[in-house]
Amino acid sequence: xxxxxxxxxxxxxxxxxxxxxxxxxxxxxxxxxxxxxxxxxxxxxxxxxxxxxxxxxxxxxxxxxxxxxxxxxxxxxxxxxxxxxxxxxxxxxxxxxxxxxxxxxxxxxxxxxxxxxxxxxxxxxxxxxxxxxxx
Numbered sequence: 001x002x003x004x005x006x007x008x009x010x011x012x013x014x015x016x017x018x019x020x021x022x023x024x025x026x027x028x029x030x031x032x033x034x035x036x037x038x039x040x041x042x043x044x045x046x047x048x049x050x051x052x053x054x055x056x057x058x059x060x061x062x063x064x065x066x067x068x069x070x071x072x073x074x075x076x077x078x079x080x081x082x083x084x085x086x087x088x089x090x091x092x093x094x095x096x097x098x099x100x101x102x103x104x105x106x107x108x109x110x111x112x113x114x115x116x117x118x119x120x121x122x123x124x125x126x127x128x129x130x131x132x133x134x135x
Contacts, residue, residue, distance in 0.1 A: 001047040006030065006054060007082040009090035010037045016090075017083050027054050031061040039063070043093035045070050045085075046101060066093060066100045073098070 002022070008030055009017045018033060020026045034042060042058055043066040044051055051067065058065045068089070075088045092098050104112065 001045055001050040001054065002082065003050060005082075006050075007086040008033060009083075009086035010034065010039060012087055012091060014083070017086050019082075022050070022053070024053075024057075027057040030054065031057055031063070034063065035061070041066065041093070043068055043089050043098050045073055045089065066098050067103060068098050069101055 004022060006020045006022060006026070007017055008020060010033075020030050020033075040062075041064040044054065044058075046067050046069060055065055055067060073085070073089050073092060075084060078084075089098070
């Protein structure tokens with residue numbers, strides 16, 4: 001996962017790794033590429049915010065998605081590359097060694113958003129009171 005491209009590995013050979021862009025048509029192309037290999041389950045790292053759009057697109061195309069924390073996919077020594085990372089995650093997933101991170105359902109996510117917004121409003125009100133007293 002990255003800001004400019006996503007690397008997808010469907011096997012361990014170098015030719016099994018393909019680079020895609022990050023725009024909507026690229027995400028659809030990733031899904032079509034995976035389906036062309038008969039893949040039904042995908043593992044991916046939750047890197048920053050870059051994973052979210054691809055995750056949504058994969059779910060929309062009926063893939064089982066294992067969203068992994070990067071600390072569980074760390075590779076051994078050597079120079080880190082996107083191709084090596086993609087192959088490593090594919091290998092771990094093929095061996096059944098990855099577990100998915102917790103992702104709340106839509107109702108829970110909405111409730112969390114409201115709770116955060118409430119906290120922000122309370123914080124702003126407190127700041128406003130402090131500034132009013134200081135004046």
